[in-house]
Amino acid sequence: MSTARHIPELRLMHRWSTVTCETMVSEIADDREIWRNVMPEIAMKYDFLLNSMFALTSFHLAYDRPNEAPQHLSAALDYQTLAFKKFRSDLEGSMMDDVEAHDALLYCSIILMVLALASSTQPLLKEGMIQNTIIHFELVRGITVVMLKRPECIKEHKLFGKIPDMLRLPKQGYSPRAARAIQLLTEMNEARAPMSDEGYSSPGPIEPLPEDRRYLSCKNAIWWLEYHFSTCGELKHRGFVLAWLSLAGDDFIQAIKEGDQISLLAVMWWGVFLNPLGEQYWYGEDFGRDVANEVVEAVKLSSEASVGELIYLAEQEFREDMARKANDGSEPPIEPREQVIEEKPFWEVDDPDDPNSPHGNAPASVMAYTRKQNSKLFGGSIDRLQVAERLGMSRSTSAGLE
Numbered sequence: 234m235s236t237a238r239h240i241p242e243l244r245l246m247h248r249w250s251t252v253t254c255e256t257m258v259s260e261i262a263d264d265r266e267i268w269r270n271v272m273p274e275i276a277m278k279y280d281f282l283l284n285s286m287f288a289l290t291s292f293h294l295a296y297d298r299p300n301e302a303p304q305h306l307s308a309a310l311d312y313q314t315l316a317f318k319k320f321r322s323d324l325e326g327s328m329m330d331d332v333e334a335h336d337a338l339l340y341c342s343i344i345l346m347v348l349a350l351a352s353s354t355q356p357l358l359k360e361g362m363i364q365n366t367i368i369h370f371e372l373v374r375g376i377t378v379v380m381l382k383r384p385e386c387i388k389e390h391k392l393f394g395k396i397p398d399m400l401r402l403p404k405q406g407y408s409p410r411a412a413r414a415i416q417l418l419t420e421m422n423e424a425r426a427p428m429s430d431e432g433y434s435s436p437g438p439i440e441p442l443p444e445d446r447r448y449l450s451c452k453n454a455i456w457w458l459e460y461h462f463s464t465c466g467e468l469k470h471r472g473f474v475l476a477w478l479s480l481a482g483d484d485f486i487q488a489i490k491e492g493d494q495i496s497l498l499a500v501m502w503w504g505v506f507l508n509p510l511g512e513q514y515w516y517g518e519d520f521g522r523d524v525a526n527e528v529v530e531a532v533k534l535s536s537e538a539s540v541g542e543l544i545y546l547a548e549q550e551f552r553e554d555m556a557r558k559a560n561d562g563s564e565p566p567i568e569p570r571e572q573v574i575e576e577k578p579f580w581e582v583d584d585p586d587d588p589n590s591p592h593g594n595a596p597a598s599v600m601a602y603t604r605k606q607n608s609k610l611f612g613g614s615i616d617r618l619q620v621a622e623r624l625g626m627s628r629s630t631s632a633g634l635e
Contacts, residue, residue, distance in 0.1 A: 241308070242287065245286075245290045245291065246273065248290050248293070248294065249287075250269060250273065252293070253293045254268040254269045255268075255269075256293065256514055256515060256516070257343075257344075259396075259469075259472065260469045261395060261396055261397065261469050261470070262392060262393070262395055262396050263394075264391075267391065267392055272286070272340045275333060275337050275340065276337070278333070278337070279334070279337040279341075280315070280316075281317075281319040281320035281337070281341055282316075282337045282340055282341045282344075284312045284313070284315040284316035284319060285312070285313070285316040285341050285344040285348070286344060287312040288309050288312035288344075288348060289309075289344055289347060289348055289351060289516075291305045291306070291308040291309035291312060292305070292309045292348070292351040292352075292354065292355070292516070293351075293515065295309060295354070295355060296351075296354045296355075296515055296516075297515075306355055306357065313348060316345075317372065320341065320372070336390070342373045345369050345372055345373050346369065346370070346373055346475055348369060349365065349366045349368075349369035349370065350510075350514075350516045350520045351516040352365055353516075353518070353519045353520040353523045353524075354515065354516060354518055361527075362520070362523045362524050362527050363489065363497075363527050363528070364490075366478070366524070367478070367486060367489065370478045370479060370486075373479070397470075399464070399465075400594055402464035402470060402473075402594070403464070404463050404464060404594070405463060405464065405466050406463075406466075407463060410549055410550055411462050411505070411506070411546075413546060414505075414543055414546050414547070415455065415459045415462065417542060418451075418455050418495065418498060418499055418502070419455055420539070421495050421498075421537075421539055422448060422451045422455060422495050425444060425447070425448050425495075426448050427445045427448065440491075441491050442484060442488055442491060442493075446484050447484070447488045447493050447496070449484070449602070450481065450482060450485040450496070450606070451488065451495050451496055451499065453480075453481060453482060453485065453599070453603060453606065454477075454481035454482075454496070454499050455499055456599060457477055457480045457603075458477060458499055460594065461474045461477060462506060464594070465506075468509055468510070468512070468513060471507065471509060471510050472510070474503070474506055474507055477503055478503075480603055481606075482602075482603060482605075483606050484606060494532055494535065497528045497531055497532060498532065498543050500528055501524070501544075501547055502543070502547065503521075503524070504520070504521040504523075504524035504525040504528070504547075505521060505525060505547050505551065506521070507520060507524075508520075508521030508522055508525075508550075508554055509521075509554055525551070529544055532544075
């Protein structure tokens with residue numbers, strides 16, 4: 234049998250093993266061996282992982298070789314679509330009790346998050362970056378459902394052996410502009426707070442999202458955003474910030490889809506904080522800026538002074554990043570830590586700082602709300618049908634990739 238039809242895949246595998254895998258290596262994880270050898274070996278048994286790997290490698294080729302970008306971009310989108318479809322079909326099969334299958338799901342989830350960023354490296358895909366990111370993250374959350382059925386596989390996995398607990402990172406200061414942004418977002422959101430704690434609408438699926446639930450979801454999202462600002466200032470920790478959309482929860486994602494202005498502005502500042510990742514990783518080069526630009530386009534007709542100030546502050550942050558990168562490429566400065574704003578949380582009990590808390594720096598009530606918002610991730614009775622339903626939510630919206 235002719236091997237000619239396998240030559241493109243052989244080239245992609247060689248490219249992965251010699252070049253692209255190095256761009257997945259994390260300073261804090263010590264995971265070079267995993268991405269270079271372990272993951273590709275497992276990918277030979279799971280098509281969704283193999284196609285995800287080929288998709289990312291094709292994006293990398295399109296980035297490195299602009300003159301050949303159209304052909305590599307076409308291949309990247311084809312492999313990405315195959316990965317999505319194959320994952321969905323395998324998910325409905327009987328692979329869930331296989332430890333190696335959980336490894337495949339774990340590696341695939343990480344690659345899918347990177348693919349969401351990699352899209353921003355191609356001019357043809359810059360439009361609709363927020364929606365594209367949501368599609369990827371909803372799929373990643375579906376994968377997480379499966380992995381959390383066997384939490385011991387995560388806890389004991391060598392990929393996480395050296396990674397610090399995000400909830401126990403030391404608090405640091407952050408830029409005065411970011412502090413002002415958090416303050417403005419908080420004030421804008423508090424202005425729409427319900428008059429009392431009574432009468433909150435049902436937590437079930439409702440469209441459009443009621444204002445009280447937009448308020449709560451945005452408050453939770455802003456809390457996590459400020460937490461990332463105060464703990465993930467060092468570039469080696471910025472990758473944790475990719476978890477923000479998942480931590481923000483389902484209601485916040487729905488508010489973004491519905492064009493809620495405060496939610497979108499929070500997303501803009503998420504993009505601001507992610508922007509320096511592009512200094513280390515090719516796939517993050519323009520992502521933060523593109524996300525922020527998309528938000529600016531969506532809210533540009535607003536006459537609110539707070540909106541204009543948030544956009545101005547974000548632009549100043551981007552300019553400072555560019556100037557620092559042009560001068561010496563040093564890390565973003567860590568500001569002296571100070572308490573930026575004091576606010577009464579919406580949760581019932583504001584936990585005191587407790588170094589022995591199982592939730593680390595996060596109050597138990599914040600974690601409770603986050604878990605409730607991500608109930609399909611943390612529930613103990615999740616079955617294949619519920620997972621498939623979650624993935625089915627993104628089936629129609631992902632058709633544009635086919």
